[in-house]
Amino acid sequence: MLIAGTAISIALIGWYILSWVVSFPPTVRASTSGGTASVTFQTVAAFGHQPHPDWVSYLVQNSQGKWVHSTVVQVPANSTVKITIMNYDGASGLRNPFWARPRGVVGGVEYVDGKALNVANPDEASHTFAIPDMGVSVEVPGVTDTAPNQCSTTPCQTSMAHRTITFTIRTGKPGHYRWQCFVPCAAGTQNGFGGPMQTVGWMDGYLNVT
Amino acid sequence: MNESTDKPIDLRKIVAVWLVLSVIGVLAMVFGLGPHMPPGADTAQAKSQRDANIIIAAILTPITIGLFVYFGYALTTFRQRGEVIEDGPPIHGDSQLQGTWVIGTIMIVLFLAAYGTYALFATESSASGAGGGQGPELISAAPSGALEVQVVAQQWQFTFRYPQYGGFETTELVLPAGRTVVFHVTSLDVIHGFWAYQLGVKIDAVPGTDNVADVTPHKIGTFSVHCAELCGVWHGSMASTGHVVSSSRFATWIGQQQASLAPVTKLLPPYHSIYFPDPVVRAG
Numbered sequence: 001m002l003i004a005g006t007a008i009s010i011a012l013i014g015w016y017i018l019s020w021v022v023s024f025p026p027t028v029r030a031s032t033s034g035g036t037a038s039v040t041f042q043t044v045a046a047f048g049h050q051p052h053p054d055w056v057s058y059l060v061q062n063s064q065g066k067w068v069h070s071t072v073v074q075v076p077a078n079s080t081v082k083i084t085i086m087n088y089d090g091a092s093g094l095r096n097p098f099w100a101r102p103r104g105v106v107g108g109v110e111y112v113d114g115k116a117l118n119v120a121n122p123d124e125a126s127h128t129f130a131i132p133d134m135g136v137s138v139e140v141p142g143v144t145d146t147a148p149n150q151c152s153t154t155p156c157q158t159s160m161a162h163r164t165i166t167f168t169i170r171t172g173k174p175g176h177y178r179w180q181c182f183v184p185c186a187a188g189t190q191n192g193f194g195g196p197m198q199t200v201g202w203m204d205g206y207l208n209v210t
Numbered sequence: 211m212n213e214s215t216d217k218p219i220d221l222r223k224i225v226a227v228w229l230v231l232s233v234i235g236v237l238a239m240v241f242g243l244g245p246h247m248p249p250g251a252d253t254a255q256a257k258s259q260r261d262a263n264i265i266i267a268a269i270l271t272p273i274t275i276g277l278f279v280y281f282g283y284a285l286t287t288f289r290q291r292g293e294v295i296e297d298g299p300p301i302h303g304d305s306q307l308q309g310t311w312v313i314g315t316i317m318i319v320l321f322l323a324a325y326g327t328y329a330l331f332a333t334e335s336s337a338s339g340a341g342g343g344q345g346p347e348l349i350s351a352a353p354s355g356a357l358e359v360q361v362v363a364q365q366w367q368f369t370f371r372y373p374q375y376g377g378f379e380t381t382e383l384v385l386p387a388g389r390t391v392v393f394h395v396t397s398l399d400v401i402h403g404f405w406a407y408q409l410g411v412k413i414d415a416v417p418g419t420d421n422v423a424d425v426t427p428h429k430i431g432t433f434s435v436h437c438a439e440l441c442g443v444w445h446g447s448m449a450s451t452g453h454v455v456s457s458s459r460f461a462t463w464i465g466q467q468q469a470s471l472a473p474v475t476k477l478l479p480p481y482h483s484i485y486f487p488d489p490v491v492r493a494g
Contacts, residue, residue: 095398096362096485098369098379101474119473132367133447135381178447180366184399193365193399198443 025070025201027208030081031063037081039073042162043127043140045089045187047202048153055196056089056185056203059154067155071205077174080106085165086158088151089126091142092185092192097122099182104136106168112141113164128182131169131207137182138167177207220287228279232272239271240264249410252429256410258329265325269318346420346483348392356390356424359383362485363395363402363415366444368435375464377481378471383435383452386460390426396484403438406452412438420483427454 030037040061047057047069059067075081094100100122102110109116126142140163143150147161156162181203184192196202244264251257331350360371362379371379383406385391395404395413402415406425413421427433437448455463468475479485 096364096369096379097477097479098474100477101471103381119477122477130367132381178444180444182364182367184365191399193442197365200443204443 023201025072025205026068027072027074028060028062028068028070030073030075032076035079037075037079038084039075039081040084040086041129042067042086042154042156043089044151044154044156046152052195052202053153054188056187057154057196057201058203058205069154069201071179071201071203072208073205074208074210075171077171077209079171080168081171082166082168083129085129085140086156086162087126087140087142087165088156088160088162089142089185090145090150091124091126092183094122094125094128094139094183096182099128099130099137100125100139102138102167104131104134104169105138106170110138110165110167125183126163127185127203129165129179130182131177131179133177134169134172134207136169136179138165140165171207171209174209177209178204179207180204220283224279224283227283228272228276231275231279235271235275236268239267243267249407252408252431252433253410253425253427255425256408259410262325262329266322269322346422348422348424352390352392352424356392357386358392358394359385360481360483361393361395361404361413361415363397363399363404363437363441365399365442366437366448368402368404368437368448368450371478371481372464372467373481376468376475377478378467378475379478380467380471381450382467383450384460384463385427385452385454386457387427387430387454389457390424392422392424394483395421395423398485400441401439402441402448403436405436405438406433407436408433409452414439418484430454430456 028039030039032038042059042061043057044059045056046054049069057069058071060070060073062068101119102108102117107116109118110120111117112120120139120141122139124141125139127140128137129140130137143161143163149160151157151160151162181197184197185203186192186195186197189195189197198204200206244260244267247260247263247267249256249259251260358373360373361383362369362371367381368383369379369381370383371377393404393406393411393413395415396419397415397417399417401417403412404415405412409425409427411423411425413423415421431454433452433454435450435452437445439445441448
């Protein structure tokens with residue numbers, strides 16, 4: 001009985017560790033061209049698939065153009081990285097309007113649907129893309145509630161209602177830099193701070209600078 | 211062997227060894243390790259905490275040495291050397307030993323309580339002062355001309371507002387040397403902890419609450435800022451570096467921040483001791 005109990009306990013612990021390891025999101029390499037790396041994300045209100053179909057999430061496009069459910073991205077060190085975020089999610093507003101100003105980006109501006117902004121409208125914020133240790137923070141405005149053809153599941157198509165946010169950052173020395181969203185956007189969790197806001201692969205990720 | 215005559219001899223040996231080692235240990239603790247104990251002596255508050263650590267360590271040293279001396283003596287003197295193992299004689303109540311233990315423990319606890327209370331209420335002019343940190347009022351009033359800095363905690367970064375300079379908000383914490391700083395600490399989401407380690411300041415950041423503490427940094431240089439309350443997945447990364455600079459450099463920095471942050475400062479809510487926002491629309 002004792003041996004059986006011990007074996008079951010070890011098996012359960014092993015299963016838990018293994019499931020954690022295999023569930024960690026894959027790393028997606030940035031595509032590079034002419035010395036500039038490029039990363040394209042899309043942000044959706046609901047992932048639409050298991051294990052959490054109703055969780056808000058980022059997805060990232062790999063070099064073959066396929067959308068991957070991950071927030072772990074590899075970019076080159078000491079280089080310029082152009083980041084594009086296609087946001088299909090609605091606006092919920094910034095809790096702290098301070099994050100409405102693009103920080104740590106080349107030129108001090110972000111482009112929203114092609115328009116350069118040195119400060120965005122905090123009430124239009126859907127998310128932020130922030131890398132605190134690199135001093136980067138960019139507001140991601142959302143689509144209006146009345147916009148037609150809204151996306152409800154991933155991957156969203158560019159024909160659907162979305163905002164396009166682009167900005168450029170300069171990477172420094174190699175390292176693992178966490179990135180996050182500052183908007184409490186996890187609908188259905190306490191004050192919007194649970195679930196996807198606390199989980200790498202959804203609204204948190206790593207920028208692996210190599 | 212005669213148990214009644216051996217017991218005092220054993221006790222005298224143990225006490226003698228304990229006394230010698232305790233004197234050496236306490237001196238080493240106070241004068242050797244003490245000056246290097248955290249959090250240092252960059253501010254009066256930090257020095258007060260370091261002194262408390264030294265005192266506690268000095269009290270614990272003879273207690274710890276006593277345990278190890280007795281343990282070592284018992285292992286070497288009373289060990290079985292091949293004889294048949296038998297239970298020792300039953301020990302009945304020793305009122306002298308019990309009394310010493312209880313009274314000694316009470317004295318240590320009362321001393322630490324009295325010392326802690328003194329350190330908490332003492333003013334900085336008496337080279338102590340804990341500054342508060344658990345409510346909207348300081349234990350003693352800050353001097354006039356003190357710099358007010360609001361610490362705004364949010365998952366997972368601290369930002370800082372300077373209400374006396376137009377209320378701008380920044381991710382940098384820069385303080386002038388030699389000027390008392392009053393920290394107003396609050397949170398926008400969950401409970402965090404603002405821990406400016408080398409300054410000796412550690413304050414809970416609670417949503418809807420304004421916790422206040424003061425400190426006067428003197429040493430120009432940097433200090434580390436950490437979150438001291440488990441606050442979510444990136445709690446371990448919620449850290450930054452603060453700077454203590456000269457008055458002239460501080461004035462220059464203030465001017466630069468006011469100018470560069472002007473576009474976003476006008477979007478900020480008016481300065482207030484707390485910001486407990488309405489429920490997030492979509493979070494429900």
